[in-house]
Amino acid sequence: MSELSAAWHPIASSEDLPYRHVFHGQLLGREFAVWRADDGNVNVWENRCLHRGVRLSIGINEGAELKCQYHGWRYANRTAGCTYIPAHPADAPARRITNRTYPVIEFAGLVWSAAGAADAFVEPLQEADWFALRPIPVTATPEMVRDKVVAAAEPGSEPVRLTEFGYSMKLAGGRGEDAAVFIQPVDAGRAVIRALLPETPAQPLATLRHYNALLNALREQIERTAREAPAPEPIEPEYEPVSLELATMPELRLGTRTSIRVRVARKYDAGEGVIGLDLAALEGHLPTFQPGAHIDVHLPNGLVRQYSITNGPGEQLHYGIGVKREPESRGGSSTIAEAVREGDLLAISEPRNNFPLRRDATRTTLIAGGIGITPLLAMAKNLFGSRLEFDFHVFARSQQHLPFADALERFGDHVSPHIGLDAAETGRTLEEIVGSYSFARHLYVCGPAPMLELVRALAARNGWPDEAVHFEYFKNTREIDQSSSFTVELARSALTLEVPAGRTILEVLRENGVEAPSSCEQGACGTCLTKVLEGTPDHQDVYLNETEKQANASMLTCVSRSLSDKLVLDI
Amino acid sequence: MNRPNPYLNDHWHVVAGNEAVASGQPFRTVLFDVPIIIQRLADGLRVTAALAPEKPLPVLERYGFIWTSLGTPMPLFEIPEYDEADRRNMNAGSLGVAVSAPRAIENFLDMGHFPYVHTDILGAEPHTEVKEYDVEVSAERGEVLATRCRFFQPRAATSSAGGQEVEYVYRVPHPYCSVLYKSCPSDENRRDVIAIFCQPVGEERIVAHMLQSLIDDVSTITDMRRFQQTIFGQDKPILENQYPKKLPLDPRAETPIRADKSAIAYRRWLSQMGVNYGVIPLVPRVADV
Ligand code: FES
Ligand SMILES: [Fe+2]
Numbered sequence: 067m068s069e070l071s072a073a074w075h076p077i078a079s080s081e082d083l084p085y086r087h088v089f090h091g092q093l094l095g096r097e098f099a100v101w102r103a104d105d106g107n108v109n110v111w112e113n114r115c116l117h118r119g120v121r122l123s124i125g126i127n128e129g130a131e132l133k134c135q136y137h138g139w140r141y142a143n144r145t146a147g148c149t150y151i152p153a154h155p156a157d158a159p160a161r162r163i164t165n166r167t168y169p170v171i172e173f174a175g176l177v178w179s180a181a182g183a184a185d186a187f188v189e190p191l192q193e194a195d196w197f198a199l200r201p202i203p204v205t206a207t208p209e210m211v212r213d214k215v216v217a218a219a220e221p222g223s224e225p226v227r228l229t230e231f232g233y234s235m236k237l238a239g240g241r242g243e244d245a246a247v248f249i250q251p252v253d254a255g256r257a258v259i260r261a262l263l264p265e266t267p268a269q270p271l272a273t274l275r276h277y278n279a280l281l282n283a284l285r286e287q288i289e290r291t292a293r294e295a296p297a298p299e300p301i302e303p304e305y306e307p308v309s310l311e312l313a314t315m316p317e318l319r320l321g322t323r324t325s326i327r328v329r330v331a332r333k334y335d336a337g338e339g340v341i342g343l344d345l346a347a348l349e350g351h352l353p354t355f356q357p358g359a360h361i362d363v364h365l366p367n368g369l370v371r372q373y374s375i376t377n378g379p380g381e382q383l384h385y386g387i388g389v390k391r392e393p394e395s396r397g398g399s400s401t402i403a404e405a406v407r408e409g410d411l412l413a414i415s416e417p418r419n420n421f422p423l424r425r426d427a428t429r430t431t432l433i434a435g436g437i438g439i440t441p442l443l444a445m446a447k448n449l450f451g452s453r454l455e456f457d458f459h460v461f462a463r464s465q466q467h468l469p470f471a472d473a474l475e476r477f478g479d480h481v482s483p484h485i486g487l488d489a490a491e492t493g494r495t496l497e498e499i500v501g502s503y504s505f506a507r508h509l510y511v512c513g514p515a516p517m518l519e520l521v522r523a524l525a526a527r528n529g530w531p532d533e534a535v536h537f538e539y540f541k542n543t544r545e546i547d548q549s550s551s552f553t554v555e556l557a558r559s560a561l562t563l564e565v566p567a568g569r570t571i572l573e574v575l576r577e578n579g580v581e582a583p584s585s586c587e588q589g590a591c592g593t594c595l596t597k598v599l600e601g602t603p604d605h606q607d608v609y610l611n612e613t614e615k616q617a618n619a620s621m622l623t624c625v626s627r628s629l630s631d632k633l634v635l636d637i
Numbered sequence: 638m639n640r641p642n643p644y645l646n647d648h649w650h651v652v653a654g655n656e657a658v659a660s661g662q663p664f665r666t667v668l669f670d671v672p673i674i675i676q677r678l679a680d681g682l683r684v685t686a687a688l689a690p691e692k693p694l695p696v697l698e699r700y701g702f703i704w705t706s707l708g709t710p711m712p713l714f715e716i717p718e719y720d721e722a723d724r725r726n727m728n729a730g731s732l733g734v735a736v737s738a739p740r741a742i743e744n745f746l747d748m749g750h751f752p753y754v755h756t757d758i759l760g761a762e763p764h765t766e767v768k769e770y771d772v773e774v775s776a777e778r779g780e781v782l783a784t785r786c787r788f789f790q791p792r793a794a795t796s797s798a799g800g801q802e803v804e805y806v807y808r809v810p811h812p813y814c815s816v817l818y819k820s821c822p823s824d825e826n827r828r829d830v831i832a833i834f835c836q837p838v839g840e841e842r843i844v845a846h847m848l849q850s851l852i853d854d855v856s857t858i859t860d861m862r863r864f865q866q867t868i869f870g871q872d873k874p875i876l877e878n879q880y881p882k883k884l885p886l887d888p889r890a891e892t893p894i895r896a897d898k899s900a901i902a903y904r905r906w907l908s909q910m911g912v913n914y915g916v917i918p919l920v921p922r923v924a925d926v
Contacts, residue, residue: 097880113880114880116891116892117891117892117894118743118879118891119879119880119881119885119890119891120875120878120879120880121878121879121880124874124878135753135754135875135878136750136753136754136875137747137749137750137753138752138753138762138765151894152749152752152753152762152765152766153748153749153765153766153767153894153895153896154766154767154894154895154896155765155766156766163892305890307887307889307890308889308890308891308892309889310889425763425765426762426763426764426765426766427763428763454763506763506764
């Protein structure tokens with residue numbers, strides 16, 4: 067029946083997908099987890115968690131993400147990409163952990179799918195107020211069920227073929243309607259009869275009962291015949307192996323090479339001096355992201371800038387970003403502010419996350435300064451959606467300057483705006499917010515550099531461990547000292563390179579043909595993070611925290627250099 | 638029908654709890670798809686295949702359970718703590734589960750599921766982190782050993798009250814058996830021992846036999862048993878919803894994370910030993926060669 071895998075079949079009724087439910091669907095030997103997200107989208111996924119094979123149909127539909135019962139892995143609406151692995155709360159999961167998805171169309175009160183790459187969906191029926199009868203499972207080959215159903219037509223009437231497994235027909239003993247009857251091939255030896263009436267009958271319950279009895283009698287008759295035939299071999303569906311990089315385990319970093327074309331779907335005023343942009347997929351959905359993730363946006367003037375994604379979980383049709391108008395900027399935001407219009411096409415990178423949100427805090431505190439609100443907005447939506455404890459402090463110059471004020475409203479008591487404070491007041495307020503540390507609390511801060519420095523200092527003074535304080539700089543405002551010269555040994559590539567004064571490690575790597583990912587190239591984004599095997603780096607970035615810097619186990623090759631004569635890197 | 642390879646066959650396999658077999662009452666069960674009969678006779682235990690009643694199989698009573706073998710068994714692994722005088726040893730139950738033995742062992746080794754499956758007992762959200770731990774496969778002893786395993790637990794045993802970080806050591810001294818040592822709430826210098834012995838009824842069906850050997854003179858045996866049965870009762874529906882039921886030894890069948898180090902070592906060890914029953918063996922992919 068392999069040619070069947072490209073054909074569309076009904077796998078559920080729309081009613082099988084009530085609010086926050088997960089339905090166990092079956093087609094041609096495959097099992098599906100079928101669930102409707104709160105945005106209405108229906109997901110049809112392979113019924114198997116990529117981690118340890120547990121059925122996702124016993125998972126939990128959280129509205130925007132599906133959570134596996136066994137270890138709580140979370141998969142996003144639409145993409146089926148894994149967004150969170152609770153066993154490692156500090157790591158952002160690899161975007162490529164993505165479950166297999168199947169095509170889906172909701173039509174005539176039924177959910178349709180295909181067991182493989184599908185042909186284009188051709189509506190087998192007229193659009194109408196179709197009324198679904200109770201599905202009848204039958205233990206017999208789908209072909210036999212089909213033939214017996216056709217033979218059960220009202221004598222003298224002629225069934226009309228709609229699909230390979232569907233007929234428009236009057237059922238003998240029925241009430242005279244032209245029913246649409248589809249046979250869902252569940253497996254080699256099992257099928258489900260799904261019949262529709264052309265409109266809701268005057269007495270729905272009595273009609274349901276009548277046809278239920280009729281079809282059940284038909285089922286018994288088919289099963290009697292089927293028991294005499296030899297049982298068919300079950301269909302053994304093939305499961306795709308996971309990619310090699312996932313199987314060979316952790317520590318993978320994504321390059322930035324792939325770029326995605328997006329359309330500017332909306333450009334709007336998101337507060338005084340802030341422009342909001344919705345960047346939509348040209349077709350389908352955008353790659354899975356996690357809260358805290360950012361994208362590189364390639365601007366028309368050739369510059370590349372990073373912007374955080376503000377979306378809530380499972381919102382995969384566009385990425386929302388916020389851009390600050392800044393006259394003195396390197397050219398990024400002024401270009402967007404002036405040149406980009408709705409409808410324009412832009413190239414962006416896949417999302418990358420250097421600012422992952424842990425979900426294992428007893429309480430999360432988010433502190434945003436100005437445009438620094440963007441990654442924290444995504445985090446707040448995530449925490450809010452899962453009813454986790456959090457408070458969200460937003461500092462702005464004035465009420466008009468409060469970015470994304472509309473989006474903040476829904477968080478209710480969780481949000482505290484701090485408007486128009488001077489430096490001293492800001493300091494006092496921050497001191498109060500940071501407070502003293504208690505077990506399993508986490509602090510996230512994003513905003514102007516002086517504010518970040520202050521929060522980090524306050525946290526350190528109040529007993530917060532480095533691992534509990536998370537921050538993201540937009541840019542590195544420190545003066546970079548490029549005067550040293552030293553040797554770099556690449557352990558895996560067996561290369562030894564000289565880094566002269568005035569050149570960065572990253573530049574020297576590339577000149578020598580070593581591929582190295584990077585993004586901001588000013589020690590802020592963490593994309594070029596590299597393991598250090600030997601030697602003492604001269605850290606000049608704002609990405610690593612103090613503990614990480616002192617450990618000397620990793621460095622950013624775009625700005626940091628060496629204090630020792632030689633560095634051995636894991637490249 | 639798939640038969641166990643010689644390595645697996647030449648092991649002792651658990652077939653019943655001591656108390657399950659009464660005198661004069663033949664006890665029927667299944668091992669590797671072979672129906673067997675256990676009898677307690679005047680001169681001791683007698684185990685035979687139902688289809689070959691005249692030929693006795695090897696038999697051993699140890700750790701409160703009855704063991705036999707369809708091959709020539711190598712000595713059963715040691716749990717030295719079991720013989721300490723002040724321990725309370727108990728058979729904590731035998732439960733049928735529709736899953737392969739290796740899947741059940743992996744579940745036993747796994748800490749990541751505590752907050753989700755054993756909510757408020759062995760773990761609780763939001764404390765979900767599995768910290769780094771160490772794993773080694775000792776070739777000469779033929780066992781997998783995971784040490785320094787730590788997890789935050791709200792209530793780790795019957796005798797523990799508040800939350801604490803509990804430290805575990807896991808041994809897998811037999812392809813289908815695992816022994817766990819955990820910090821003991823009543824005596825910080827000693828460790829409670831919990832073991833799972835899986836009886837492979839078929840490739841996708843087991844009886845999981847549980848042993849507890851505890852330092853606890855407060856709780857009643859019934860309480861201590863019930864605790865373990867509650868825990869395993871929570872694992873059962875998850876295990877029965879794992880697909881495929883046999884453990885895939887191909888590293889590309891599923892997605893391991895750092896927390897799964899012990900499971901990865903276990904799968905590799907099964908592969909090396911040629912274990913072929915209850916697993917989907919690794920077949921080299923053409924593209925990889
Ligand atoms: S099996 Fe789904 S999270 Fe582990
Ligand atoms: Fe468990």
